[in-house]
Amino acid sequence: MLYASFGILVNDCRFWFILSYMWGFVFMIRMTIKDNSLWKKEGSRQYFEQSWLILPKWYGNTLLSVVIYSIVAIKSFMVYNYGIEGFVKMVLH
Numbered sequence: 001m002l003y004a005s006f007g008i009l010v011n012d013c014r015f016w017f018i019l020s021y022m023w024g025f026v027f028m029i030r031m032t033i034k035d036n037s038l039w040k041k042e043g044s045r046q047y048f049e050q051s052w053l054i055l056p057k058w059y060g061n062t063l064l065s066v067v068i069y070s071i072v073a074i075k076s077f078m079v080y081n082y083g084i085e086g087f088v089k090m091v092l093h
Contacts, residue, residue, distance in 0.1 A: 008080065028053070 003022070007015045031053055038044050050060050057065045079087045 003019050007019055035048075035053060038047065050057055052065075055065070055069060058068055075087075078090065082090065
């Protein structure tokens with residue numbers, strides 16, 4: 001979130017490409033290695049049934065989690081593009 005706040009401040013799409021590269025390549029590789037090491041520990045099956053790589057599953061339900069995270073992503077995108085006032089006007093009308 002710290003890096004994303006810099007992207008919001010500079011408002012430049014090049015920053016988002018750099019951030020996407022960092023998350024998509026560097027961080028995801030490290031998280032995958034960590035998850036693979038967790039499979040060797042006791043209770044890992046229960047952990048992986050209740051979570052994804054980064055985000056937790058809501059009540060262990062995949063469909064509900066996808067819907068909730070999609071709504072949050074869409075609303076965040078709208079606030080980023082239109083601002084709070086524009087977003088509120090869109091919701092109220």
